[in-house]
Amino acid sequence: MSHTLCIETIRVENREFKHLDYHEARLNKTRKELWGFTDYWNLSEMIILPDCIENELHKCRIAYGKEIDNIKWEPYAPRAIRKIRKVYDDTIDYTYKYNDRDELNTLFAQREDADEVLIIKDGMVTDSFYCNVAFFDGAKWFTPSTYLLPGTQRAFLLDSGVVEERDISENEILTYHKIRLFNAMVGWENAATLEVGLIG
Incomplete structure (x- = not known):
């Protein structure tokens, strides 16, 4: 083993x-x-x-x-997410769903008064602590191509045409209206959805 x-x-x-x-x-x-x-x-x-x-x-x-x-x-009961804090790490690697989440735990500890973090790597939006994310531009939902972990719910939503993949930089966050945080445990329709202004 x-x-x-x-x-x-x-x-x-x-x-x-x-x-x-x-x-x-x-x-x-x-x-x-x-x-x-x-x-x-x-x-x-x-x-x-x-x-x-x-x-x-x-x-x-x-x-x-x-x-x-x-x-x-x-x-399982979903966590309440009311505010998101941006955190930064240009070396983090979570390509595989490791049992060891020390790097992610370190970033989550930087959330201050927020409930969740949005991880920025090399200026690009990746994921939150537990979730993949998607952004709504008023017509469509887009999920970052620079994700950390290829989530199963993310793969299902892409295959189903519910979301599309694109590069999303930190500087572009405020050009969107909403952010949604989803994973295998949180169905798309019930996923936490916040105005992008609640990302600090």
Whole structure:
């Protein structure tokens, strides 16, 4: 087992896994690129839904390397986000969904009186602490091409045509109307949406 573990965080609602195929694709891509494993994991065959999980929203968190290290289940409630703080790091790398989030934790600690951070790398908008982001220009939603992590919900929204990808610099933030923060646990329609003026 490598000392480096990665994770998948899967939404479970009404005892059903959401977008499991996207998680499976990212997990298998990660295992191949990080460790050279070519065997394909079928998550629907590997994860057994416990009887104690009822219809309310739950998070299934899988930590893995060569093998599954652990699976954790917990009820999920979205965080309230009312204000966002820009933070800066030109060297951060979160290409893979590592279990170790020390770099992100350091940036989140800089949020001051805000609830969330928006990470700027080399002058470009990337992600927030837990979410990918999208910006609304009055007609369409755009998600940064300079993201840190290729989120599964992000991939689904791009495939569905709900969002489009484009370069978004820090200087362009105020040319948009709204920002939306979304991830696998937060459905697009229920994702936190704020006026860009609330980004400090």
